[in-house]
Amino acid sequence: MxxxxxxxxxxxxxxxxxxxxxxxxxxxxxxxxxxxxxxxxxxxxxxxxxxxxxxxxxxxxxxxxxxxxxxxxxxxxxxxxxxxxxxxxxxxxxxxxxxxxxxxxxxxxxxxxxxxxxxxxxxxxxxxxxxxxxxxxxxxxxNKSLLVAGLEPGRFVEMPGRNGVVYISQMDDDGRHFRRLFVHNERDGRIDVVTAQAGELYQESMGEERYLRLIDGFRVEGALGSDAFRMMRFAGNDIRLPDVEPGNxxxxxxxxxxxxxxxxxxxxxxxxxxxxxxxxxxxxxxxxxxxxxxxxxxxxxxxxxxxxxxxxxxxxxxxxxxxxxxxxxxxxxxxxxxxxxxxxxxxxxxxxxxxxxxxxxxxxxx
Structure with missing residues (x-):
C-alpha cells in the first residue's frame, strides 16, 4: 500500500x-x-x-x-x-x-x-x-384475551373506556374464562354493582363487539343517596365492553x-x-x-x-x-x-x- x-x-x-x-x-x-x-x-x-x-x-x-x-x-x-x-x-x-x-x-x-x-x-x-x-x-x-386487555385476576382494574371497576378472582390460562367477578359502574348519579360466579369473554360474529358473559350472579342498581335500590338475580347476563380496535x-x-x-x-x-x-x-x-x-x-x-x-x-x-x-x-x-x-x-x-x-x-x- x-x-x-x-x-x-x-x-x-x-x-x-x-x-x-x-x-x-x-x-x-x-x-x-x-x-x-x-x-x-x-x-x-x-x-x-x-x-x-x-x-x-x-x-x-x-x-x-x-x-x-x-x-x-x-x-x-x-x-x-x-x-x-x-x-x-x-x-x-x-x-x-x-x-x-x-x-x-x-x-x-x-x-x-x-x-x-x-x-x-x-x-x-x-x-x-x-x-x-x-x-x-x-x-x-x-381482543380475545382479558389478560392482554389488562384484567388481571386478584386485582381491582378500572374498566377500559368506562367509569367502572372490575375485579376477577380467578382466570383460566387462555384469558377468556373466569370465576367470581365483581363489577362496579357509576354513571349519571347512579351506581350499578354486578357479581357473578363464573363467566367468559366472547365476541359477536362480526368480531367488532366484545361482551362479558356472566353466569349465576346478582345485580344491584340505584341512585346515589337514595334507599331505593333494585336487586336482581340472573342465570345469565352480558356486559358490553368497548369496541375492539380493528385488527386490520x-x-x-x-x-x-x-x-x-x-x-x-x-x-x-x-x-x-x-x-x-x-x-x-x-x-x-x-x-x-x-x-x-x-x-x-x-x-x-x-x-x-x-x-x-x-x-x-x-x-x-x-x-x-x-x-x-x-x-x-x-x-x-x-x-x-x-x-x-x-x-x-x-x-x-x-x-x-x-x-x-x-x-x-x-x-x-x-
Missing amino acids: NGKPWWPIIDRYLMRQLVAAFVACLLVLVLVSMGGLVADLLSKIARGKLPPGLLISQLGLRALDFLPLLLPLSLFLAVLLAYGRMYRDSEMAVLASAGLGIRRLARPLLWLAVPVALMVGVTSLWLSPLALRTSQAMIEAA VGRAEQRMTPRELAQTGEPVEQAELHWRIATPLATLLLALLALPLSHSPPRSTRYGRVMVALLGYIVYLNMLALGRSFLASGTIPAWLGLWWVHLPVALIAFWLLWRDERLPRPRGAA
Whole structure:
C-alpha cells in the first residue's frame, strides 16, 4: 500500500459530514412522526380500544412502516445541509482548486446512499409488511384475551373506556374464562354493582363487539343517596365492553409479501408492488439530485436553497403518489409502473451533475 491510507482523507471527511447530518435529520424526523403515532395510540388506549400493554410493541412495529419515507428524506436533507455548509464556508472552493470535481464529491455520497437505498428496499419489500402482519396478529389476540386487555385476576382494574371497576378472582390460562367477578359502574348519579360466579369473554360474529358473559350472579342498581335500590338475580347476563380496535392494520395489500403481489393481476396489488420498488430507487435519485442542488454561493443564507429543494422533493413524492393511484384505478397499464415519474427526475439529476462537472477548474488539475 506504500504507506497510503486505503480511504483518502477527503473522502473520509466528506463521509463524516454526511453521516452526521443524516443521523441528525433522521432522529428529528422520527421524533416528529412518532409524536403523531403515540398520540393516536394513547387515544385508543384511553377509549379502551387498545390494550395498554401493546403500546411499545405497536409503536415499534408501526415505526417500520414510516422508514421507507423517512430514510430518503433524511438522506436528501443530509446532502443539502452537509454540502451546502461546505459551499457557504468556501470549503468546496478549496476542494475545486485542488482539482476535485463533482464526481469525486459523489463518491462518498454513494458510499452512504447505496446502503441506505438497500435498507429502504428491504424495509419496504419485506420488513414493513411483516411488521403490519405482526401488529394485526397481536391486536387480534389482545381482543380475545382479558389478560392482554389488562384484567388481571386478584386485582381491582378500572374498566377500559368506562367509569367502572372490575375485579376477577380467578382466570383460566387462555384469558377468556373466569370465576367470581365483581363489577362496579357509576354513571349519571347512579351506581350499578354486578357479581357473578363464573363467566367468559366472547365476541359477536362480526368480531367488532366484545361482551362479558356472566353466569349465576346478582345485580344491584340505584341512585346515589337514595334507599331505593333494585336487586336482581340472573342465570345469565352480558356486559358490553368497548369496541375492539380493528385488527386490520393498514390496507390488505400493504400486508402482502412481494411474491403475493407479483402473482396477482389486480391493479391495486400491482400499484403496491411498484410503490415498494420505487422507494429505494427514489432514495438514490434524491441523493444524486441533492448534490447539485446543495451548490450555494459563499456566505449565503443557511437555508437559502433548502426550501427550493424541498419543494422539488414534495413534487416528486406527490407525482409518485399520483402514479400509484393511477395504477390502482387502472388508468395506466401495470407495465408502465412508476418509471415515467423516475425518468424525468433521473434526467434532471444527471444533467445538473454534468453541468456542474463542466464548470471551469484550475489549469493542470487532475
